[in-house]
Amino acid sequence: MNIISDPKNLKNELSKTDKSIIGFVPTMGALHKGHLSLIQKSRRETDITVVSIFVNPTQFNDPEDLNNYPDTIKKDTDQLKILGTDYLFTPKYEDLYTDNYRYKILETQFSNELCGKSRDGHFSGVLTVVMKLLNIVKPDKAYFGEKDYQQYLLIRDMAKAFYMDIEIISSPTVRDRDGLAMSSRNKLLSKNDRSKAARFPKMLNSGKTDGQIIESLTEEGFKVDYIETHNNRIFGAVFLGNVRLIDNVKV
Numbered sequence: 138m139n140i141i142s143d144p145k146n147l148k149n150e151l152s153k154t155d156k157s158i159i160g161f162v163p164t165m166g167a168l169h170k171g172h173l174s175l176i177q178k179s180r181r182e183t184d185i186t187v188v189s190i191f192v193n194p195t196q197f198n199d200p201e202d203l204n205n206y207p208d209t210i211k212k213d214t215d216q217l218k219i220l221g222t223d224y225l226f227t228p229k230y231e232d233l234y235t236d237n238y239r240y241k242i243l244e245t246q247f248s249n250e251l252c253g254k255s256r257d258g259h260f261s262g263v264l265t266v267v268m269k270l271l272n273i274v275k276p277d278k279a280y281f282g283e284k285d286y287q288q289y290l291l292i293r294d295m296a297k298a299f300y301m302d303i304e305i306i307s308s309p310t311v312r313d314r315d316g317l318a319m320s321s322r323n324k325l326l327s328k329n330d331r332s333k334a335a336r337f338p339k340m341l342n343s344g345k346t347d348g349q350i351i352e353s354l355t356e357e358g359f360k361v362d363y364i365e366t367h368n369n370r371i372f373g374a375v376f377l378g379n380v381r382l383i384d385n386v387k388v
């Protein structure tokens with residue numbers, strides 16, 4: 138596996154791979170089986186798989202959340218090697234944001250709903266970093282998890298809006314045995330909260346109304362950010378302690 142942190146070097150290297158189909162999986166590291174499923178999909182469907190690990194500060198609206206974000210780069214690197222990843226891209230903020238975030242992507246509708254309501258500027262940070270990464274890697278296919286379904290839809294529609302010649306592919310949510318969607322933030326839950334957390338996807342799947350789900354989760358000690366049904370999918374975000382969990386399920 139080739140590990141590259143300079144965007145120019147990566148661009149240069151990938152430009153030599155002419156006719157190969159390039160697959161790209163952007164991540165913020167602390168890899169788990171959800172990430173690995175995207176990488177395996179890319180390995181099956183493309184010739185060269187590029188994975189990025191970059192904890193993108195512009196998408197964090199809460200500085201404490203950014204500071205606490207888990208960093209397991211050594212373990213991540215080992216896992217990526219075992220999976221047969223071709224390139225690991227680990228850019229630094231200064232190299233990715235040479236403009237110091239003077240330019241940003243602004244979506245004006247759906248990014249203000251669901252997670253966008255309580256996370257000011259979050260999706261501009263996400264869309265901007267994804268645009269930068271896609272322009273550096275120039276993949277044929279890019280892979281995103283359905284766990285972050287709103288993010289997937291916004292990226293898919295951005296690629297279409299800007300005539301980007303990239304297939305944006307979604308992949309199903311990978312869950313722990315008790316049903317909790319895998320997430321790097323799960324590591325931050327206390328033991329007690331971790332056992333309680335599985336109630337969240339169970340409630341989303343319960344067939345109850347959004348209002349009833351909010352009521353039940355609140356009674357059980359969750360702080361509910363939102364539970365909302367859009368296009369036959371229930372989306373939710375809750376806090377356990379100061380850890381924010383998101384999930385969505387098809388109705």
Ligand code: AMP
Nearest residue numbers: 164165166171281282284285310311319
């Ligand atoms: P992150 O490192 O959290 O930015 O996630 C990187 C990519 O992995 C995003 O496309 C996520 O949607 C995806 N992802 C995160 N957790 C899961 C999961 N449990 N199942 C499937 N994909 C996931």
